Structure formats: structure tokens, C-alpha cells
Amino acid sequence: QVMTSNPELFWGLIASMWIGNAMLIVLNLPLIGIWIKLLTVPYRWLFPSIVLFCAVGVYSTNNNTWDVWMVGLFGLVGYIFHKLGTEPAPLLLGFILGPMMEENLRRALLLSRGDWSVFVTRPLSAGLLAAAALLLIIVLLPAVKNKREEAFVED
Numbered sequence: 001q002v003m004t005s006n007p008e009l010f011w012g013l014i015a016s017m018w019i020g021n022a023m024l025i026v027l028n029l030p031l032i033g034i035w036i037k038l039l040t041v042p043y044r045w046l047f048p049s050i051v052l053f054c055a056v057g058v059y060s061t062n063n064n065t066w067d068v069w070m071v072g073l074f075g076l077v078g079y080i081f082h083k084l085g086t087e088p089a090p091l092l093l094g095f096i097l098g099p100m101m102e103e104n105l106r107r108a109l110l111l112s113r114g115d116w117s118v119f120v121t122r123p124l125s126a127g128l129l130a131a132a133a134l135l136l137i138i139v140l141l142p143a144v145k146n147k148r149e150e151a152f153v154e155d
Contacts, residue, residue: 051075054071055068055071055072058070058071
């Protein structure tokens, strides 16, 4: 509805994207040599500068040192997760989509007056649940098969 109610805003946004892309081309073509040389900087020198710029950026948003400590804490948690070999994508999806899922679950239960069977009696929701279960089974089958093969191997 933004296109019909505020066309000047929409087309202004599209024009700003085109202008931004043109400026990126104009700026990046002469600077490509610098970007390539930046790749040769050792990681042990590059990492502290990245952390410093992240801390300065976080502090500048609210002028609060607590935000910098929170970034450090989440960085430590991320490092621990990295060492444990966990994938970051499901955790990130859970943090982003979790509150929306809770809100919509609450809304659906309010509309159905607390009846959980609405998720399997409606064709669309039952189909989506069946598709999710099928995908889960497809993903888990190779792991189960490998574990079974390991269990039945004779030494």
C-alpha cells in the first residue's frame, strides 16, 4: 500500500538505492587496490580493530557502557558456542523468530478459545505441520542410519 498511498516516498526510496549503488561503484573502483591490500593484513591485527570499532559503534548508539559489556558477554558466549561446535544460525533464528512465534501462537489460541486442535483440524496449518514433520524426518534419517551402522559394526 506504500506504492499507492505514498508513491513519492516509494519512488524516492528506489531512486536513493540507485544513487547509492552508483556512488558505491564510483568509490569502489578506484579503491579496489586498498581493499585487496586490506585482505593481506594478518587476522591477529585485524581482529582487535574490528572489536574496537564494534565497541565504539555500540557505545555511540546509547552512550552507555552497559551495552559494550553486553557485546563482550555475547561475544564470549559466541566463542564458547564456536568451541563447542554449535551452529549459530538456529540460535539466531530462534532469537529473531521466537517472539513473533509466541505472539502468533497466543493470537491463534485466543481466536480458537484455547483449543489446541485448531492446528491440526485446519487444512493450512495441518499441511504446514505435516511438511515440517516430514522435513525433520528427512534431516534426521541420515544421522539415525549412521548411528545404526556404527552400532552393528563388528570389531
